């Protein structure tokens with residue numbers, strides 16, 4: 001009754017007849033307007049929508065996610081990083097103080113809200129600041145330095161959703177606290193580079209140095225002076241940036257702004273001698289370990305905490321960095337102190353995994369992807385209730401011995417099950433019918449030759465292990 005009344009009201013508001021409203025609501029995908037979406041009249045229930053900019057990670061992408069996690073874990077462990085898991089909710093102040101006001105992330109993209117007890121909290125937009133907080137609150141300054149973390153998890157930014165830009169996305173990142181040495185910067189760049197390389201991606205590291213805060217201050221005076229003389233050529237966003245955060249003009253993608261920047265003073269010329277020689281050393285180490293890089297004097301990164309080395313990683317084919325970066329990182333020597341800790345240098349990177357998967361998926365479609373999904377090599381088909389029960393038991397024996405066996409208990413016809421086995425491109429199918437249950441046997445069918453063999457169920461595991469052994 002109440003629903004009917006509500007519908008009348010809504011129909012009036014939307015200038016539709018009540019009948020049309022019900023039809024329209026059935027046909028349009030649900031928007032993110034809360035619980036209202038779950039109910040509609042006349043017995044039909046509307047499914048709550050997937051929020052804009054969010055993604056369900058489905059089993060069809062499971063292989064990519066597992067491979068990425070596995071690659072990240074192996075690499076991070078090999079380079080001596082320890083896993084850190086910080087909460088998804090943090091005090092809003094953590095990010096305002098570290099990423100800085102005037103940055104897009106803080107000004108426009110934070111999921112910040114009041115907690116039930118009145119505190120201002122937010123969904124983390126990144127994890128570097130969280131790592132710095134954890135470093136301070138757990139007294140890690142007193143541990144042997146560097147303290148090295150790696151993390152893997154969801155971040156949240158209320159960005160405008162578009163290709164490669166989500167509101168919830170996953171980052172794999174590494175952070176190193178406590179040592180200010182170019183070798184640390186080079187090692188971090190190498191880890192990020194090798195992660196992408198191990199996945200078969202051809203990438204380039206784009207590199208720059210922002211020097212110390214003093215270097216940057218001197219440069220900012222010069223840059224702002226120059227940009228003011230060219231103000232009328234800048235896009236509307238850059239006109240605002242010129243007042244709020246002039247460094248951000250440097251990575252504007254607008255063509256006219258880029259032209260203005262061709263003549264702009266370059267930060268590298270404003271670095272002190274020690275910042276310059278620090279940067280040179282980073283380059284030398286990268287040369288030493290064969291990590292290719294391109295110097296990019298307009299690369300400034302979008303967060304305020306950076307000092308000295310900054311870098312981003314792009315696909316090799318995207319030499320201008322016109323598309324989205326796969327990775328971003330750099331040094332942040334002031335961050336820990338800014339958050340109330342003892343002065344502690346630091347550096348790190350984060351890689352956006354949805355962007356990496358999107359490249360891998362494209363490569364898979366083109367047949368050029370280096371990483372390949374390994375399918376099960378055996379399919380278990382059963383016929384009849386007794387065979388199904390026995391199959392359940394045998395499957396467990398095979399699983400425990402490490403043989404991955406696909407099956408489809410939902411399908412009852414042998415034809416349907418064999419079609420599935422074909423689709424999965426398995427090497428062998430096991431077939432269990434009424435007769436085999438009574439005999440205590442099973443049929444092993446070679447899917448390529450079609451040859452069938454009857455095997456004692458007790459010897460099934462050994463027989464399969466033998467058949468699946470790689471041929472030498």
Ligand code: HAM
Nearest residue numbers: 126128165166169325326327328329330348349350352
């Ligand atoms: P960031 O450049 O903001 O840096 O993000 C790093 C990476 O996360 C990007 O290169 C991109 O691959 C991915 N990413 C960022 N925003 C989105 C989005 N809306 N949708 C999908 N992917 C996205 C940081 O987050 C710093 N914490 C990096 C760092 C670590 N610096 C030092 N240590």
